[in-house]
Amino acid sequence: MKQILPAIFALFLAQPGAADGMRMAVTTSFDNSGLSDVLLPVIREDTGIDVQLLVVGTGQALRLGEAGDVDAVLVHSRAAEEAFVAAGHGTHRREIMYNDFVLIGPADDPASIADAQTAAEALLRIAAAQAAFVSRGDDSGTHKAELNIWTDAGLDTETFGAWYRPVGAGMGAALNTASAMQAYVVSDRASWLNFGNTDGLAMLFSGDPALFNQYAYLPVNPAKNAAIKHQEATALEAWLTSPRAADLINGYTINGETLFVFNASPE
């Protein structure tokens, strides 16, 4: 028996294969929406590139790009992206597609935001009612978008009381928290539609241009280190902006609702 034990260990020993394929850091919404499951197999088929996704918030995605640990990033926070390119971490910024943010809240809508005219007005009503509000609080694209609306509403989140709850977590975790607390929360439409634990929550407000959510692709500057696969990143950009990508992105629906709209401009 004693001779068997090492054999069993040997069977399970990791075979540390060298990393092949390119790595792309993407926001949680890209993966949670299920779109990545549609796109990645087709990308592999068309270009032969095995894209490995690192699903993180926009802040962390850009940080991974800055360290040169990924070959490209796909995120949604324009100001942070432009700063990333300006600092020389990325070669350029290419817009790929958009969707929008929506306001989620308890179905009975205690702050009655459903008939608000603008997103800022809706948030003002939540603040006035001091209804529980869950914020991502993790420097992600969605968090930055939420902070922008608060600024539009003329309010400073630093001054809020205990009803404003930054959870410092990803979109799914924030939605779970909002569901448990019956709180309001800002989500991207795709994550919301694909979310399973919607107990008592409903989508209450959407459609304001201020809630526009643009996704952009940024190849990481290959000068950072020799391991960065810039060729693959360029090939992936060409694919992501191709008509084939447009068909797949526009055609992706959940319960009959379109999640993303392709808007890459041809070069």
Add this chain to the structure above:
Amino acid sequence: MACRFCFWVFLSRFRLVFFVKKLNLCLSGSKGKCGTFMFELIEGLKAAFRLVITFDPELWEISLRSLRVTLTALLIASLIAMPLGTYLAVQRFRYRRFVIAIINALMGLPPVVVGLIVYILLSRSGPFGVFNLLFTPTAMIIAQVVIITPLIASIAHQAMRELWAEYHDLLISLNTTKTQRIRTLIWDGRRNLLTAALAGFGRAIGEVGAIMIVGGNIDNVTRVLTTAIALETGKGDFALALGLGFVLIGIAVVVNIAIHALSRTEREGRW
């Protein structure tokens, strides 16, 4: 007395009927009537059952990867920690207490911190970036080795100290060398060391914070059971997350039983 017992039986039977009724409601999938907790739990069990009996290829793959990573880490950590723990029991030297205190303190190392440090070291912009190890199973093994080595060393040291107190006079009078003493203690204390290893296994297989950072939870490359559970929880799919959790518990139980069976512990006439 008898009457009180009758009452208890009566009550428990009533409870049982109530429970079975509730269970039926849950199994028939009506969420409102059976309570969220029971509902999620049963959905989780159902998901686990479904995944296991259909030999879901993805589940198979991530379970094997979990085992591979953790068992490799366990092997490496044991090779470092067991001699170290024994050495600390046998040898007196100036900073011995200090080293023991540090090892004991490191048992409580937060995995996220370990993950972050390993990430910074392995990042392409870090000192070991040229090896290109970040976001590979190797990086996850490194992080787990760092996490469980102090745990195994500490438990090993504790056990070996007691054994050494017993063996001290004998081994000294036989005029054994230091290496011989350590080897004797390790061999004779192998059952205790097994406990130490199983504790290390338990901590490593259920760990998520560090391997999420250094592995990145990449599908087909570094996704393991714990990171998959975190992912499904994030998607709000509690049933699948719980199902994967039950699979994880099942694997831990099977591994523990297998190791006990192979090393013939807990049997009659042995200890």
